[in-house]
Amino acid sequence: MTTPAAPVIVPGTDEDIDVDKPWQVVVWNDPVNTMGYVVFVFRKLFGYDETKATELMLKVHYEGRAIVSDGPREKAEIDCFRLHNHGLWATLEQ
Amino acid sequence: MSHFEATRRGIEVSLSPEERVFLGDVLPMLAGIGAVGSDPAADRLNVPVYLDDPEANSEWWRLMGGDLEAARKADRAVLRRVLDDPGNPTLDDGEANALLRVINEARLALGARLGIEVDADHDDLAEDSRQVLDYLGWLLEELTVELSRSL
Numbered sequence: 001m002t003t004p005a006a007p008v009i010v011p012g013t014d015e016d017i018d019v020d021k022p023w024q025v026v027v028w029n030d031p032v033n034t035m036g037y038v039v040f041v042f043r044k045l046f047g048y049d050e051t052k053a054t055e056l057m058l059k060v061h062y063e064g065r066a067i068v069s070d071g072p073r074e075k076a077e078i079d080c081f082r083l084h085n086h087g088l089w090a091t092l093e094q
Numbered sequence: 095m096s097h098f099e100a101t102r103r104g105i106e107v108s109l110s111p112e113e114r115v116f117l118g119d120v121l122p123m124l125a126g127i128g129a130v131g132s133d134p135a136a137d138r139l140n141v142p143v144y145l146d147d148p149e150a151n152s153e154w155w156r157l158m159g160g161d162l163e164a165a166r167k168a169d170r171a172v173l174r175r176v177l178d179d180p181g182n183p184t185l186d187d188g189e190a191n192a193l194l195r196v197i198n199e200a201r202l203a204l205g206a207r208l209g210i211e212v213d214a215d216h217d218d219l220a221e222d223s224r225q226v227l228d229y230l231g232w233l234l235e236e237l238t239v240e241l242s243r244s245l
Contacts, residue, residue: 030202031205031210031211031212031213031215031216032201032202032205032206032210032227033198033201033202034231034234034235034238036234036235036238036239037194037198037234037235037238040238040241040242040245043242043245044191044241044245077143077154077158080143080154081158081161081162084141084143084158084162085162085165085166085195086195086198087139087195087198087199087202089141090143091141091142091143091144091145092143092144092154093144093145093146
């Protein structure tokens with residue numbers, strides 16, 4: 001997991017624009033994907049150990065969704081592609 | 095006995111003649127998946143990436159959709175090669191992962207066409223439909239276990 005970058009303050013505006021706020025990759029629960037397969041995909045794609053991957057899988061299963069990775073938009077979009085390529089439903093949000 | 099056995103050369107696949115016939119039917123089913131909006135299988139395999147931003151979602155699919163479809167076709171080609179091999183083919187890591195993905199793709203497509211939307215829907219399936227999903231799930235779990243050994 002990456003560390004969120006410090007916010008960038010743009011002078012002369014009324015709002016703090018957090019241009020570097022990381023994007024989050026969310027995996028949603030699915031009634032067909034098996035638990036073992038989802039754990040395998042999390043381990044393979046993100047290098048998580050079995051404990052971490054299982055925690056994330058259970059969070060997806062019982063809470064409906066879990067954030068599985070984050071980072072700059074380009075990285076998050078590629079993570080999303082890799083998850084879709086493995087049949088997991090992943091979305092992006094900031 | 096598992097259908098997949100790790101050897102020094104890779105993962106050896108053992109399928110009975112009946113299993114080969116069944117899996118041979120999976121390939122035209124996947125190749126025949128229709129358009130998003132007209133086929134539940136297509137809807138499941140092409141889910142939105144940006145839920146609240148249709149423009150960003152369209153852009154993601156414009157940039158990534160072609161690569162995703164090409165990757166899926168490459169995975170299906172591995173299953174084709176496995177079925178065309180009259181013996182017990184041995185797959186390298188990339189091929190075995192491709193086979194895993196295409197088995198999962200078949201389960202997702204079938205599950206969507208059978209109307210499975212929540213876990214409990216499995217209980218309402220006709221016996222033959224449940225057996226098909228369970229068989230593919232069995233293969234999936236066996237191969238997942240084998241591939242997990244090398245993570």
